[in-house]
Amino acid sequence: MAVHRKVYRFRMEPTQTQAEALLRMAGARRFVWNWGLARRKEAYAATGKGLTYNQQATELTALKKQPEMAWLREADSQLLQQALKDLDRAFRAFFSKRASFPRFKSKKRDEPRFRIPQRVKVEDSKVYVPKVGWVRLRQSQPVDCPIKGATFKRDGAGHWYVSLTAEFEMPDVPLPSANPERVVGIDLGLKDFAVLSDGTRIAPPRFYRKGLAKLRRAQRALSRKQKGSRNREKARKRLSKLHARVRHQRQDWLHKLTTGLVTRYDGLCIEDLNLKGMAKTKLSLSVLDAALGEFRRQLTYKAVWYGKHLVVIDRFFPSSKLCREGGAINQNLALSERVWTCECGAVHDRDLNAAQNIRAEGMRHIPVAVGHTETLNAWEEGVRPAHGGQSSLNQESHRL
Template identity: 85%
Template structure:
């Protein structure tokens, strides 16, 4: 099985190299706008659109014009890639997965371009056509075959290279696991995550902690005259605060997900309705916690480390289900952090949810010989009966 892996490094170009990168990004933006304009003109004249192959032929003729000689300073594959991106944008529009492609401006579109081939990394430098070797901060070795590279300048003015590599993964079933090495994870806001083994992970709240600096930077930006150099400086200061929050969150999530995947052989999580949660009054806290990014990292790292990952249905009543007797308490509210079941069992809301998620996830994981499936205290499966389950289909899990 062929999988992809992405490396991202910060570049340290010289002034001449930075100018060359900007020229290549400008060429990519020009070709995109030219290709979009040609498609609109052709459709208005004939009622039919243009294909990528047809536009690639026109691009070759365009570069031969004397006034377009500057396009030959950019890599040819870079310009062709811009037309391929435009073609994919139109396909996404016709399939109703995205809006109609728009023209790109220098102010709104960050400098970026992609080269599918002829990019290599050697001795702490990335080599790309027309520019040469650019020094990078290579934090880890690249042990895979590079299949493409994307170059982009962030809002702080720093260039980064994103290298897409491929590696071979054995296409064999995952081995059975010991249930003791399976963990259930209940995500929330009071605690970012509560594990079925009792571990509680506090939310870092990087955005909340930086709100004071953000307000101050935004206030300074709003007071500067539009188009002035001071406004540009204030914008860079605001971007640096946002970048720090983003980098802190990404670093914390990567360390957390890598540690979980390395420690446990099976991980069970819930399929939360993140889009709906982001529209509530708790949206700022939900977006600050980034549960969607947490799940995305768990998914691909579980594949890399060959671990089991089970996603439980979002309508499974993990918080309202008593793990001792199987009763579903539909009247449970968000403020009920500790509740008592009719059978006498006292439950911590989040820990009970994590244990129920783990028990439900174990049903989808092959268990090693000699380790029976986990049962509740009454000797029955923790999955509620069909009658109880159907009555809870309208009850979504509340964080």
């Protein structure tokens, strides 16, 4: 049995007293992080060696017994231990050169948050937070898996959210064969968010661009306010709410789109795009607004949940330049050419041609159900010799 993770995220509706308690918990987490970081730096300066998590956990127990630190006992003990574990993981990431050196957390810049690995429960649209009690939730779906941890966080608009990490088991067996008629190629872009191999075109919502005028006005209003004033805090919250609205609109749209695709098709074929490189071009605003990386992330884990095939085609595969009729490659195809004519006389819509070529290449890696024949191209062959196509369940890097 393969173990997979699922994360539920709900907005909390705490009372004023509960919100203050959650804020104190977040403050305790920030204090322990800063204290642990300072102790590690002191120990290294004195002895040339750092401290381990176990050493700091022992020191934390002694710290809580000091009279002036009695307020730490009001916070959940696992929350404080988790802060030290997070710090230890940050140092390991630094020493393995995967991250920069851990920094102290500022009360002004760091969003209030904390993590509790156990004893968090959800019942009747309420979540139980140790040391706080039962807090109301806007629960949109049932939590039908065992909870393995919970992260509580307050956003810039002042709303508290809980992210519940759950685990579930799935039989570690090969995916069922797919019906070729229910396999689709997906070409992602900016003019159209996605073009499917069956001719369907999905227009980009452009939520950020549509809200850009309001965001700019709110940003200008914030910049005019005096630092430290109440009016500046009000302006900051208005700006945060606008950003949150854009973020929520985009997430809602992407979730509906990816769920619809996964439930409609047995197999999905996409390209491995260089999104970091695209985000550094003059089209960066459009690339980031489209959230193509989030689309792929959702498609990947939902394919696992629903038991569907997901094939990721190599990024160097010439999907747009390849003629699906004769197999010739148009090496001189420019980005501005949306329709092009092959030397064999075939006229291609750039994006639709790419989607169909992606599907044909992806079909090489998807088992076909009995009674169906694989759809081949015009010369009754695969598009090109097999290479790095990746199945969502066969590649560990694509697991959630």
